[in-house]
Amino acid sequence: MENLGGLFNPSSPQMEALAGLTYYTIAISAVILGIIVIAVAYIVIRYRKKPGDDGEPYQDFGNLKIEVVWTIIPVAIVAVLFLLTCSTMRAIDPPPGDREPDLLVIGHQWWWEIRYPASGVMTANEIHIPAGEKLLVRLESIDVIHDFWVPELGRKIDLVPGHPNYMWLVAGEPGVYIGACAEFCGDQHANMLIRVVAETEEEFKKWQEEQLVVPRTPESGIAAEGARLFQTLACMNCHTIRGTAAAARVGPDLTHIADRDTIGAGVLTNTPENLAKWLANPQRYKQGSYMPNMKLSDSEVKSIVAYLEALDEQ
Amino acid sequence: MSSRIPLVPENAAPLPSLKENNGLLAWVASVDHKQIGIMYLIITLVYFLLGGLEALLIRIQLAHPGNDFLTPEMYNQLFTMHGTTMIFFVVMPFLIGVGVYLLPLMIGARDMAFPRLNALSFWLFFFGGILLYYSFFTQSGAPDVGWFAYSPLSEKPFSLNKGPTYWALGLLASGIGSVASGLNNVVTILTMRTPGMTMRRIPLFVWMIFVTSLLLIFVIPIITAAFAMMLLDSLLGATFFTPAHGGSAILWQHFFWGFGHPEVYILILPAFGIISEVIPVFSRKPIYGYEFVAASTVAIGLLSLGVWAHHMFAVGLGNVANAYFSLASMLIAIPTGVKVLNWVATMWGGRINFATPMLFGTAFIIEFVIGGLTGVAIASVPIDWVVTDSYFIVAHFHYAIFGGSVFAIFAGVYYWFPKFTGRMLSETLGKWHFWLTVIGFNMTFFVQHFLGVMGMPRRTYTYHDMPYWGSMNLLSTIGALILGLSAIVFVWNILVSLRNGKPAGDNPWNAWTLEWATTSPPAVENFELVPPVRGRRPLWDLAHPDQPDEPGAKIV
Ligand code: HEM
Ligand SMILES: [Cu+2]
Numbered sequence: 001m002e003n004l005g006g007l008f009n010p011s012s013p014q015m016e017a018l019a020g021l022t023y024y025t026i027a028i029s030a031v032i033l034g035i036i037v038i039a040v041a042y043i044v045i046r047y048r049k050k051p052g053d054d055g056e057p058y059q060d061f062g063n064l065k066i067e068v069v070w071t072i073i074p075v076a077i078v079a080v081l082f083l084l085t086c087s088t089m090r091a092i093d094p095p096p097g098d099r100e101p102d103l104l105v106i107g108h109q110w111w112w113e114i115r116y117p118a119s120g121v122m123t124a125n126e127i128h129i130p131a132g133e134k135l136l137v138r139l140e141s142i143d144v145i146h147d148f149w150v151p152e153l154g155r156k157i158d159l160v161p162g163h164p165n166y167m168w169l170v171a172g173e174p175g176v177y178i179g180a181c182a183e184f185c186g187d188q189h190a191n192m193l194i195r196v197v198a199e200t201e202e203e204f205k206k207w208q209e210e211q212l213v214v215p216r217t218p219e220s221g222i223a224a225e226g227a228r229l230f231q232t233l234a235c236m237n238c239h240t241i242r243g244t245a246a247a248a249r250v251g252p253d254l255t256h257i258a259d260r261d262t263i264g265a266g267v268l269t270n271t272p273e274n275l276a277k278w279l280a281n282p283q284r285y286k287q288g289s290y291m292p293n294m295k296l297s298d299s300e301v302k303s304i305v306a307y308l309e310a311l312d313e314q
Numbered sequence: 315m316s317s318r319i320p321l322v323p324e325n326a327a328p329l330p331s332l333k334e335n336n337g338l339l340a341w342v343a344s345v346d347h348k349q350i351g352i353m354y355l356i357i358t359l360v361y362f363l364l365g366g367l368e369a370l371l372i373r374i375q376l377a378h379p380g381n382d383f384l385t386p387e388m389y390n391q392l393f394t395m396h397g398t399t400m401i402f403f404v405v406m407p408f409l410i411g412v413g414v415y416l417l418p419l420m421i422g423a424r425d426m427a428f429p430r431l432n433a434l435s436f437w438l439f440f441f442g443g444i445l446l447y448y449s450f451f452t453q454s455g456a457p458d459v460g461w462f463a464y465s466p467l468s469e470k471p472f473s474l475n476k477g478p479t480y481w482a483l484g485l486l487a488s489g490i491g492s493v494a495s496g497l498n499n500v501v502t503i504l505t506m507r508t509p510g511m512t513m514r515r516i517p518l519f520v521w522m523i524f525v526t527s528l529l530l531i532f533v534i535p536i537i538t539a540a541f542a543m544m545l546l547d548s549l550l551g552a553t554f555f556t557p558a559h560g561g562s563a564i565l566w567q568h569f570f571w572g573f574g575h576p577e578v579y580i581l582i583l584p585a586f587g588i589i590s591e592v593i594p595v596f597s598r599k600p601i602y603g604y605e606f607v608a609a610s611t612v613a614i615g616l617l618s619l620g621v622w623a624h625h626m627f628a629v630g631l632g633n634v635a636n637a638y639f640s641l642a643s644m645l646i647a648i649p650t651g652v653k654v655l656n657w658v659a660t661m662w663g664g665r666i667n668f669a670t671p672m673l674f675g676t677a678f679i680i681e682f683v684i685g686g687l688t689g690v691a692i693a694s695v696p697i698d699w700v701v702t703d704s705y706f707i708v709a710h711f712h713y714a715i716f717g718g719s720v721f722a723i724f725a726g727v728y729y730w731f732p733k734f735t736g737r738m739l740s741e742t743l744g745k746w747h748f749w750l751t752v753i754g755f756n757m758t759f760f761v762q763h764f765l766g767v768m769g770m771p772r773r774t775y776t777y778h779d780m781p782y783w784g785s786m787n788l789l790s791t792i793g794a795l796i797l798g799l800s801a802i803v804f805v806w807n808i809l810v811s812l813r814n815g816k817p818a819g820d821n822p823w824n825a826w827t828l829e830w831a832t833t834s835p836p837a838v839e840n841f842e843l844v845p846p847v848r849g850r851r852p853l854w855d856l857a858h859p860d861q862p863d864e865p866g867a868k869i870v
Contacts, residue, residue, distance in 0.1 A: 005780060006768035007700060018696050022767075025697060029687035036658065036683050040676060043661045047597070048668060057665045059861070062603035066659070067652070071606075074651040078644045078690075085640055085694040089633055092696060109472070144467040145563060147628060147703060151769035155699035158628045160564060161466060162557030165630035178780075182703040182771045183628075184460050186467055187386045190774035266778065287386055 006151035011177060012170045014092040014154040021088045028077060092155060096166045101138035103127065103169070107146030107159035107181070110188040110289065111252055111265040121211045122240070124252030125265045127169075128207050131198040134170040144186065150179030150196050158183055171198035176261075187288030193266025211256055214243040215311040226307025229300055238291070241311065251291055258312040264289065276305050345429040347414050348836060350436050352734065354411020357440060358404050359805070364447075365399035366801050368392045373758070373794040376787050379779040389775035390458035391450075391477070397461030401581065402485055403443050405719045409584035410435075410495050412726055413523040415734065417499060419829035419836060420517050422508025422844040427501040431494050438491030446484030449477050457481035460773060462574065465555030465566040469547050479548055482541040489534045489541075496530030499523055508828075510847030517827045517850070518601060521608045522587030525615040526580050532619065533576040540569035564629060571622035579618040581715055583611060585722035586653060589675055592725050593657050595825045596672035597664030600863065602656045604850065610649030617646045627698040636695045643693035650686055654679060669823075670744030674725035677752055681717025685710060688763070703773075706766025712759045724751070724804070731808075732822050736834045737815030743807035750800035757793030761786045826851035 003009055010019040105127070106113040114123045129135055139148055141159035148167070149156040157167045171177060181192035199207065218224045227244075230236060236246035240253040260270050267285045268274040277284075279301045282291040296304070341349060372392050375384040384392065414432060418425055426432045449456045457477030459468040468478045503524050507516065516524075544566070546552035553559035555566045594601045601607060623631060623639040657679055666672065688710040692698045701707060724747075731739045765786050770777055777783060821830040831853055832841045845852050849863035 003781060004768055008768065018700050021694065022691070022697050022700060025691045025694060029691060033680075033683055033687060036654065037680060039658050040661075040679060043658070043664075043666070044668070044676065047661060047664050047666050049665050053665060055665070056598050056858075057663055059600055059863075060602065060659075060663060061600050061863075062606070062656075062659075067603050067606045067656075070655045071648060071652055074648045078647060081690070081694055082641050082644055085696060086637055088696040089636065093633065095633075144472050145464055149703075149769075149771065151700070151767075155696070156628050156702060157699075158630060160557075160629060162563060163630065178769075178778075180769070180771050180774075184464070184467070184703075184773040186459075186472065187390065189771075190386070190776045193778065 009152050011152040011175065012154055012172050014168065014170065015152060017088050017091050018154065021084055024084065025081065028081070093167070096136050099136055101166065102135040103129075103137045105137055105139045105148060105159070107139070107141040107143070107148075107185070109143050109186050110181070110192040110286070112192070112194050113249070113252065116208070119208055119212065121208055122253045123211065123256065123260070125193070125262065126195045126197060126260050128197045128199060128204060129169065129171060130201050130204040131171050131174045134168055137167050137169045138164055139167065140164045145183050146181045146185050146192070147183035148179070148194065149182040150177050150194060152177045153179075153196060156182050169196070171196060174198050174200055174203075178266075180266075188286050191265055191267045191286055191289075193262065195261055195266075197261075210259065210312075215241075215255065217244060218307060218310045221306070222303045223306040223310040226303035226305070226310075229296075229304055230307060233294060233296070233300070235294070235304070254308060254311075256312055258309050264291075272305055272309055275308065276301050279304055345425075345433045346838065347418055347426045347429065347432055348734075348840075350432050351411050351413075351415025353436055354407050354414065354439070355734075357443070358408040358411060359808075361399050361403040361407075361443065363801065363805070365396050365404055366798060368396035368399065370794055370798050372396060373791040375775060376777070377791040378788060379777050379784050381776065384775060386775045387455065387458060390460075390773075391456040393773060394457045394460050394463075394477075394481075395446075395450075398446065398457070398481065398485070400715070401461060401577070402488060403439075403446075405581045405715060405723070406492065406577075407439050407488075408723055409523075409526070409581070409719075410439075410492065412588075412723075412730070413499060413519075413526075413584060414495065416730070416829055417502055417520060417523060418506065419832065419840055420520050420827050421503065421506060421511050422828050422841065422847065423502065423506035424839050424841075426498050427506055428498050431498050435491040435495040435498065438494070439488040442484045442486070442488030442491065444484075445487065446480055449480035449484075452476060452480070462567075462570055463544075464570075465544070465547075465561075465563055466557065468544065468566075469556055473548075479545065482544050482548075486538060486541045486545075489538050492530050493534045493538075496527035496534075499527035500531070503527075508844045508847060511828075514605075515847065515850045518590035518604065518607055518611075519584070519587035519827075522583045522590070522611050525611045526583045529576045529580050529583075529615055529618065533573045533580075536569055537573035540566065540573070543569075564626075567626055567629065568622070571625045575622045575625065576615075576618045578711075578714070579614055581719050583614065585678075585719040586611065588722045588726040588729070589657060589678055590653075591825075591827065592671050592675040592729050593660050595729075595823050596667045596669065596675065597661045598666075599660055599664045600851065602659035602662075603652075606652055607656050610652045613649040614646055617642060617649075621646065624693055624698070627695050628702050633695075640693055640695050644690060647686065647690045647693075654683060654686070669728070670739070670741060670748055671725045671729035671823075673745070673748045674721050674728065677748070678718065678721040678725060681713055681721055681755070685713030685715075685717055689714060701766050703771055704766035705762040705770045705772055708772050709759045709762035709766060712755075712762075716755060716759070721751075724748075727808075729823065730829075731811070732818030733829055733834045733836070735812060735815070736818050737811055738818050738822060739811045739815060740807050743803055743810075747800050747803045747807060750796055750803060754793045754796030754798075754800055758790050758797060759793070761789050765790075821853070826854045828852055 007019055010016045104115040112125050114127050139159045141161045146159040147156050153171055157165050175198055177196040179194040217227050238248050238250035240247050242255045263270050263274055263278050264286045279296055281293045282289055283293050375381055375389055454475040458475055459478055463478055466472055543554040547554055553561040555561045557563050590601055590607055621639055621643045624643040627636055728739055728744055818834045820834055831845050849855050851863050855862045
């Protein structure tokens, strides 16, 4: 059977604690529901009006003792649930203290900006982390409220403009964990996916070094033509490519775009063909996105794709 | 009248009424509580069909991943209008309408305390709805920011759409009407009861409307203030809710949920009231533990005022605040649980007639318990961190407001239709309606619990093809189409029964409360003669003089 995902596949200590509490609560609820369903089913069979039986049944107005008992039982259940709630909450969300965050996640309509303050790495829509390590993440938003949610790794938390939040992020095993924005944030809320790529220590180091490389601008061929178009056709008004004059934050940093899995926060898988389709008309794949249709000709698209792919080939 | 000055002045001029005029004008000009009640019911039925149609379009779009039946803008408008319509223009006004119709009859009064205010409430609701729906015809379209309209998404510069302005104005108008209704209900209940009808003897439905009305009076002003601030922001450039200019994004949420959570109880308490009338009559037994059922209503009303931030566990308010709101929310489970057990105990040992009202009443218990249990679960902060803003929540609140309020509303419609119209609804069509609703409803919403915990966020016009998501969503959509069919059967039943239904007689269910002591439909002044009230079940006492509910009780 294919993996059900989400709560059914807890992949971090926090998610294990959350799943444990959830299963426990579901078990209690199932017992209560079972009792009510059985009682109602019994009543439906046993006390249904029989044909010809027109007398009035015994008129029972209530019983104080019974009422007190069934007030106290839920009190006890609530007490247990509340204690479990508090202990789980403390376990998965301890205060950050004065520690500097390991990771910044910044929400934009409709993509994620990711920064590693210690190393200076900057990327988008894809978080690489070393598996097994507990990272402190600072989350903020530069426009509306978003919400960070990777179901297999733990809690959700809002990205609120003007009110930064912190959370702990850890993945037990290497793997790719897919998440999404969970707070409605406008037209393309549906296409605001986030990927957490948990790697071994070495893989992560290697990835980080690659990200830190400042690519050289290609000097010949269609890639060079692409580089020129990137600067002149206003791509640079919204995007960053390190080592060039492009340094805007309206859209994702493109320095190492070829290295990422998806385009447009999950709308397309990242292949040169899809990149070309996206550049030709992003509104077709992500209607309402802030990346306009640049009305590029086929050859312009080809050159820019060649340029963006070339950035990672050095 | 004694020498005391009456709290409510007698009307100087006779009120215009159904019997004297005919035609549309008689309705438009009416201040008769029964006519106003009926107008509420008709309009809410229209909105129910509109809201249902919107839901079907949403569900068709979600039938498989990557569908492009609707554009994202259209989808966002539809789910916003669906939620807003169902809450503010279906469930709430239905309950207000049925309350306005029944309150005076149940307490033996001739009308509401303030009949003209009653009409004003209705017309504010009516024009509020028109204003909201008019937005569909404007250039920018209907509101598209969700029924909670979170700031700053609902504000400039993120929303250039005028929809949220129509939204705020429409709800502002109908909200003022609701406060007026609340005041009118409270004064009516406190001052217009027939002799002998003490507060300890009023029907439970009246108790629940009483507590609901107090909630309306306390909480609608909160949202009204917030609407005013939102309008100042969007029309005059104030910045209450825009963090970029010193406002607060979270402030809106405190206002919204300070109203919005009690609102949920405004939607469910009168439904509890309906159930507390239907179950005893069809079980042929008095309600089990009247005092507990009434007192638990008051407890729920009070607690509901202090739990709003359980909608904000993901906002980052801190563990201490979260723990408080978690505990307060869980406490609501206690009085609610008491009610459920009392309904079950009322049925126990009865001689139950499973006519359509009772079918819906019985199913209500199960569906509502499912919604209630998931409610307790999400009151637990960590569980909420997992499921909030996911399809689990969509499942949870549909079990509570559809499985709860709407099932109770259906029970109430089948129960009181004979009183309102003088004709019975068809039992055959009623059973079809019931079974289609139960099957369609559970098929639509049960799988959504799983979709939610598997990671499907809500309010997304499309979703990615994750394992099993497509098939579960398809199942949900098929369920919704069955529900659509059930609504057609329901409306059909109303239409044919209005013309050809079996004549009802005064008291077809052999019920006990005062509304059944007059003709069906009731005469203009409600009663020719109000029967004496010596207990909680005046018509039982009349039928069983040898076995009164309160032996020895005198008319006071
Ligand atoms: C045919 C029956 C119904 C179906 C198929 C249905 C379907 C849906 C769906 C799929 C959503 C989620 C939209 C999204 O998150 O993208 C939704 C939201 C909602 N529904 Fe329903 N629904 C039905 C009836 C009702 C009823 C009877 C009520 C209340 C009385 C109701 C109240 C709401 C509310 C308040 C929302 C939230 C809207 C928002 O997120 O802003 N629904 N419904
Ligand atoms: Cu978002």
